[in-house]
Structure formats: structure tokens, C-alpha cells
Amino acid sequence: MVKPKRDNSAASVPVNLTLFDTARAPAPVPPPPVPSPIRDENDPRILVGTSAFTAAGWEGTFYPAGMKPADYLRHYATRFRTVEVDSTFYGTPKAERVRSWYDKTPPDFVFAAKVPQVITHEKILTDCDAELAEFLQTMELLGEKLGPLLLQFGYFASSVLKNGAQFLARLASFLKRLPEFCARPHRLVVEIRNRTWLDRPLLDTLREHKVALALTDHSFMPRPWELKKDLDLITADFAYVRWLGDRKGIEEITTRWDQTVVDRRDDLLHWVELFRDLRRRNLQVYAYANNHYAGNGPGTVKLFWNLYEDKRDGH
16 A cells, blocks of 8 residues: 655555445445444544545445435435535535435534635635625525535635735635625635645634634645644634645546555544544534545545544553
């Protein structure tokens, strides 16, 4: 199995078991997948899921072979209590789709969702009132199942935004006006990818508005334990973690997300310790694994919980 490198170097494809240590289902009549212990046997204040609930390679491994895509979310919700919806990044979904998400999930299920890129990447928080209102009105159809909303910003060159101060001015203005568009308060998350913008003024602004900073594991930003500055990255009454990985590097190994191809055990042990600290601070924690982190999101979640439970048992 490939050990992750911070220099983003590629490695050869190892031989691995498929998701949840189950082999591909035999044709033509596949058996049901092995039940997963993920949903019910862990800390209720830590909700862990995947970034999106569909991917190439999940059919026949995570989803039973032959399952209709319309049934994927219902099946997913038997394994996980939360999902980060990625499709909303590309545009606000139809109301009918959002209502179907609600109908296919149990009462305690939580949807996190990305704010559309027209707001975060194209208009960068300016002149986006119509798009913001449409998005919030539509997502509020999820009612009590609607969880954090993620403002995922890309890396901005100085030709787009001159510096972190210019970004912060836009962000502060946006956050001040946000309640005008909400039928109810929302948990909001900000993710940045310009590492020099991670400073006290940004954190103070997020803290003032009770907005969480996304804690990420990918090549753009330092991970929390790698910070050289003495900064408290917790800015709200909850924490939001994203295991993203190195998209370019892993796609040189695989583009089929049915098995783990990068060994993330050491990295996840660091995250386990961080989660322990977050729980000591009595925070609700949301965490989402991207397929690009290790090769498949569900496998990352399973490994995280195994390590978390081992540490809790004193192993």
C-alpha cells in the first residue's frame, strides 16, 4: 500500500481488499453486502461520512451489484449518519431532488452541502444575492436534516484577489448580511486554500460570526498539527473536518474508487488525537472522507473508526 508523501509523488498500485473488506459480489445473483458497524457503534457527537454518496467503483463493492442509482442514498443511510453533498457545488438542485433526499433518509440523518461555486469562485461573495437566496431556500427544504453549509474557496492568485485582507473584507461583509437570507440560523463553514491567509484576523472574524474553519488534510494547507503559528483553529461550537488528499497524485494511481491505494493510517492517528481534543472541548464534530484521500471514502471512514476505537480502548 502506498504511503502518502507531502511532496505528492506517485506510487504503484497495491493489491487491496475492496470496501469494508468484502470481495466483489459474484454474478449473476450477488449476495447482500456484509453489514457495516459504522452507523451505530461510535461516538454520537462525531458524525463521519463521505464527500458525495456515488462514485465510480462503488457499485458491487459498497453498493450491491445491480442496485438502482435511485436506491443508493437509502442504502448509504444504513451505513452512515451524514453525507457532504458535492453536487450542490455545481448549482442549486431542484426542489424535487432535495425532497427526495429527505424522504430516503432516517430522521437522524444530516446533510452537509457545498455552497454553489457561482458564489464562492465566480462572484466571490459579491453581487450574489439571488443565487444565495435560491440556494438557502431550496436547501431549507431538508428541515431538521440540514447540517453545515460549506463555503469552499479555491486558491486565489493575486490577480484575482490582491491579498488576504481583500478576501477578509468581502467575507466579513457577506457574513454580516447572511441572516437576511436565512429562514433559520445555519452552521456555516469556510475553507480557504491560500495558506498565508490563515491568520488571527481571519479566525477572529469567523469566531465573531460563529462560523467554523474547515480543518483539512490536503496539499494546499498545513494540517492542524503542522501549524507553526500558535493559532486556535476552533471558531464555532462545532468542528468540520475534510480528508481531501492529493487529487493529482492519486489519479496517477487510480480513477476507480473501489479500494484503498494510499496508506493513511499514520495520518489518521494524528486526526484521532485531534478528535479526542475536540470532544474534550464538548464540540460536535462533522468529518467527511473524499475518495481522493486514500482511494475510497467509505474505507477511510472505516479505518478512522477502527483507530478511534482502538485508542479509546487503550490499545
